[in-house]
Amino acid sequence: MARRRTRLVAVGAVVALAATACGSSKAPSSGAAGSSGGTITIGMSLPLSGAVADTSKDGYQGYQEWAAWVNAHGGLLGKQVKLVVLDDAFQQNTALADYSKLIAQNHVDLLLGTFSSFLNLPVAEVAERNKFVYIEPSGGADSIFARNFKYLFFAQPATTERLPDQFVAQIAAMPADQRPKTAAYVTQDDPNTAPATAIFKQKLTALGVKAVYDTIYAPDTSNFDAIANTIKQAAPDLVIQGALADDGVSLIRSFQKVGFSPKMFFQTNSPTDPNFPSAVGVKNTEGIFTALAYSPQAPFPGNADFVADYTKRFNTAPSEDAANSFTAGQVLQAAVTAVGKLDQTGIANWLHANTVPTIVGPLSWDASGKPTGSLLLAQWQSGKLQIIAPSTAATSKDVVLNKAGWSS
The missing domain is CATH 3.40.50.2300 (Response regulator)
Structure with missing residues (x-):
């Protein structure tokens, strides 16, 4: 991976886009589409x-x-x-x-x-x-x-292996007596979310956070009531969910239904969707952590x-x-x-x-096409998704360590 970067090419320094025809929201019909003319x-x-x-x-x-x-x-x-x-x-x-x-x-x-x-x-x-x-x-x-x-x-x-880094560092920086003691891990069966959740479990366990629940659900799962109820019985301080899209919203709704709210909650992907606040309720986003590739x-x-x-x-x-x-x-x-x-x-x-x-x-990329950077840690605060780490990119200096209960 020790590779010299020979040039830094300026692309997209100014994105003053003009309206041009580049397709509709429907997929264009197929057919001969090779390069021709201009x-x-x-x-x-x-x-x-x-x-x-x-x-x-x-x-x-x-x-x-x-x-x-x-x-x-x-x-x-x-x-x-x-x-x-x-x-x-x-x-x-x-x-x-x-x-x-x-x-x-x-x-x-x-x-x-x-x-x-x-x-x-x-x-x-x-x-x-x-x-x-x-x-x-x-x-x-x-x-x-x-x-x-x-x-x-x-x-x-x-990539996935770096996704937990900033959140785990946040937990590690907390005084030992304030860290979550137990955690539940629930993830969609996806080659991105499942490995990320496993890395979370490995690193948090090393910090003394005991796993009290761990499950993988099918991508077509729509009802999370049983999972939510089992997690409620385990009563973890922290829940880590490897969510892809609507499954993140569905688990929250099931948590509300069974009456369980973890003190700390991290979800992949779902909290970054612009429709997330309206789907779960703006007040219910408060304190939820996620990782960002973009802000x-x-x-x-x-x-x-x-x-x-x-x-x-x-x-x-x-x-x-x-x-x-x-x-x-x-x-x-x-x-x-x-x-x-x-x-x-x-x-x-x-x-x-x-x-x-x-x-x-x-x-920049290594020989396998894997990028060499790191992701951002974000948290929903007062209706906005704020970057809280690393400090050089932070948009908020505050961190909500105890998530409020769900609001009807």
């Missing part, structure tokens, strides 16, 4: 329907925003960008078939990734086998990168302009999913521009040797 086609398959459709909508809009910016600023290599989008309905087999189709039948020029470790784990292999650069906006499971693929890159600051308040080049233009275009502030998609596009654009042609191997080699400034901060 167009560069970029293929992707996204879960536009199915279990995570609401979350992936934001990610798709992030891709649309990036395409609009590129096209408003002269295109990519002087050509307009066209997104070719298929719907995988959050099904692995469909995603595999879609990316194979994009390469072999649609003859797209470039690829961008889908969402979640669940989908990216198999799809990355399709891209690698066909020697296509594959930049994924989400899906930080370390198992994806254990295969040491050459063409795979993750467009977030860190709208972060002072990275182009971020403020991205937030303003995205909000204007879609009438809502960008979520983390939207920002991660935009970032994946920034990374692809930086490499293609630097290489000067659609050379997949050249693009991959360039990314392995360089650092790219993005709206989530400067990104």
